[in-house]
Amino acid sequence: MRVKGTYARAWIGAALSAALLLAAVGCTSDNSAGNAGNGNQASDGAYAGNKTPTNGQAAVQTAAVDEQPSSVYYEIFVRSFYDANGDGIGDLNGVTQKLDYLKDLGVEGIWLMPINASPSYHGYDVTDYYGVNSEYGTIDDMKKMLDEAHKRGIKVIMDLVVNHTSKEHPWFKEAAADPNSKYRNWYTFKDASEPLPGDGATGGNPWHAAGSYKYLGVFWEGMPDLNFDEPAVRAEMIKAGQFWLDQGLDGFRLDAAKHIYGDFKSSINTPDIQKKNQAWWQEFRAAMSGKKKDAYLIGEVWDSPVIVAPYLDRALDSGFNFDLSTKLLSAADDETNPDVAFSLDRVYGMYEKSSGGTFVDATFLGNHDLNRAMSVLLGNVDHAKMAAALQLTLPGNPFIYYGEEIGMQGMKPDEAIREPMPWYASKEGGEGQTKWEASRYWKEGANVEEQLKDENSLLAFYKELIAWRKELPTLRNGGIKEYKIDNPQIGSYLRVTADDQALVVHNMGGAEQTVQLTEGEFAEIAKQSKDGAKLDGATLVLPAYSTVVLRQDRP
Ligand SMILES: [Ca+2]
Numbered sequence: 001m002r003v004k005g006t007y008a009r010a011w012i013g014a015a016l017s018a019a020l021l022l023a024a025v026g027c028t029s030d031n032s033a034g035n036a037g038n039g040n041q042a043s044d045g046a047y048a049g050n051k052t053p054t055n056g057q058a059a060v061q062t063a064a065v066d067e068q069p070s071s072v073y074y075e076i077f078v079r080s081f082y083d084a085n086g087d088g089i090g091d092l093n094g095v096t097q098k099l100d101y102l103k104d105l106g107v108e109g110i111w112l113m114p115i116n117a118s119p120s121y122h123g124y125d126v127t128d129y130y131g132v133n134s135e136y137g138t139i140d141d142m143k144k145m146l147d148e149a150h151k152r153g154i155k156v157i158m159d160l161v162v163n164h165t166s167k168e169h170p171w172f173k174e175a176a177a178d179p180n181s182k183y184r185n186w187y188t189f190k191d192a193s194e195p196l197p198g199d200g201a202t203g204g205n206p207w208h209a210a211g212s213y214k215y216l217g218v219f220w221e222g223m224p225d226l227n228f229d230e231p232a233v234r235a236e237m238i239k240a241g242q243f244w245l246d247q248g249l250d251g252f253r254l255d256a257a258k259h260i261y262g263d264f265k266s267s268i269n270t271p272d273i274q275k276k277n278q279a280w281w282q283e284f285r286a287a288m289s290g291k292k293k294d295a296y297l298i299g300e301v302w303d304s305p306v307i308v309a310p311y312l313d314r315a316l317d318s319g320f321n322f323d324l325s326t327k328l329l330s331a332a333d334d335e336t337n338p339d340v341a342f343s344l345d346r347v348y349g350m351y352e353k354s355s356g357g358t359f360v361d362a363t364f365l366g367n368h369d370l371n372r373a374m375s376v377l378l379g380n381v382d383h384a385k386m387a388a389a390l391q392l393t394l395p396g397n398p399f400i401y402y403g404e405e406i407g408m409q410g411m412k413p414d415e416a417i418r419e420p421m422p423w424y425a426s427k428e429g430g431e432g433q434t435k436w437e438a439s440r441y442w443k444e445g446a447n448v449e450e451q452l453k454d455e456n457s458l459l460a461f462y463k464e465l466i467a468w469r470k471e472l473p474t475l476r477n478g479g480i481k482e483y484k485i486d487n488p489q490i491g492s493y494l495r496v497t498a499d500d501q502a503l504v505v506h507n508m509g510g511a512e513q514t515v516q517l518t519e520g521e522f523a524e525i526a527k528q529s530k531d532g533a534k535l536d537g538a539t540l541v542l543p544a545y546s547t548v549v550l551r552q553d554r555p
């Protein structure tokens with residue numbers, strides 16, 4: 001446990017050190033910009049993240065408070081969300097019609113899974129980077145949706161899948177058919193007789209037969225990898241990104257960000273490949289910022305924070321925190337302290353250095369590639385609430401996967417974790433219900449209609465915790481510091497801004513707990529997720545499965 005005075009002094013000392021360190025790192029970064037990659041890097045000042053320092057002084061202040069101004073995001077699989085034209089397939093007009101639902105939940109940003117033309121149900125194999133999947137609507141529907149979202153203060157980013165195209169993309173078709181095509185070098189073709197490395201970065205042999213040639217497709221034979229050593233490929237993907245920013249989009253979720261050059265297990269984590277990935281994303285960032293200064297870029301770098309960190313250097317604003325999602329779900333499942341503050345504080349120190357103070361973490365419990373959180377938690381609503389309470393009281397942009405807020409279930413294969421959003425109490429549904437596939441994981445009570453009417457529902461819980469984030473700047477923007485309470489069922493941490501701090505305490509278990517805090521450190525309960533929490537001096541009583549936020553005692 002901390003003594004307030006000691007904490008304050010340590011904090012100021014750390015802040016000063018961080019500021020000095022950051023100043024030094026900043027100089028180094030600027031000097032190395034020209035040789036960080038292929039010579040197409042951002043010039044000084046071209047990079048603009050969420051909170052770009054405009055000069056040295058601003059950078060120092062950012063470092064000193066270690067804040068991460070955050071927004072709540074919501075991931076939507078359009079096909080499964082809401083159907084506006086009655087064909088059973090979710091569409092962009094359907095998203096528009098449900099913006100009020102999202103606004104009411106407290107969502108401030110939407111991530112649309114791929115909406116580009118594609119032959120697959122999921123869309124991660126694009127055939128036209130400038131067109132909308134006709135099942136989802138038109139570019140005008142997209143613009144209308146963007147307008148309506150912006151009117152409600154909701155930003156919209158979308159998946160931009162640049163590592164590979166569809167095998168059906170005209171570029172690939174031409175490249176495969178004609179070795180002299182200008183698109184031939186947009187992909188990687190090798191003579192079939194050539195010995196080739198078989199250790200694909202995502203498992204299996206990444207080489208696929210095409211006549212007397214083989215082509216590289218790291219994820220699947222239907223998704224040939226683009227060759228980013230080819231300048232025309234880089235230029236084309238920049239053009240596609242800028243095109244969508246011109247339509248009003250606010251940024252991108254960048255699929256397979258570490259696989260741009262990371263094609264083989266044997267080389268993906270070598271410095272050479274990491275530098276090439278970083279250089280590409282820096283080039284992309286500079287070009288997006290040139291079009292929209294605060295374009296938000298979040299990458300799928302499915303790896304540990306130490307691998308994510310270099311991508312935050314004048315490239316991405318955020319990388320998804322895959323390690324954290326596992327820890328939060330295990331803690332909720334085991335009813336134990338997730339014990340994440342110490343490691344997160346250090347990770348954020350590393351990100352701070354790499355990004356020059358502009359990063360924001362991205363937390364999640366589930367996404368379209370993972371078994372749904374509620375299935376991992378075996379349908380236990382108390383555990384789902386505690387997992388959400390952890391996520392929504394930690395730093396970073398919380399990403400909620402559609403349906404997570406009502407406890408939708410689903411286990412792989414992928415189609416079963418991307419099922420129709422259940423809007424209605426009855427399984428048959430009603431107007432707008434998507435039906436492109438049958439719901440194998442439909443569960444009684446896990447629907448919007450009933451949960452909107454129930455103040456104890458998981459949906460109501462999400463809404464309440466998101467509202468806490470908006471009311472308390474410490475929760476919304478603060479950094480994190482460890483605060484130990486010696487009880488294995490209690491999770492606790494401080495959320496710290498430049499001029500304030502709050503203590504978050506979770507009782508992860510099913511029995512009421514009484515814990516002792518440091519005398520005089522916290523004056524009152526600012527928020528509690530259940531009635532019955534009490535603070536008497538330094539003695540805190542927490543009902544089963546509950547969360548409190550304590551306000552600081554300020555002289
Ligand atoms: Ca439809």
Ligand SMILES: [Ca+2]
Nearest residue numbers: 225259260261
């Ligand atoms: Ca690749």
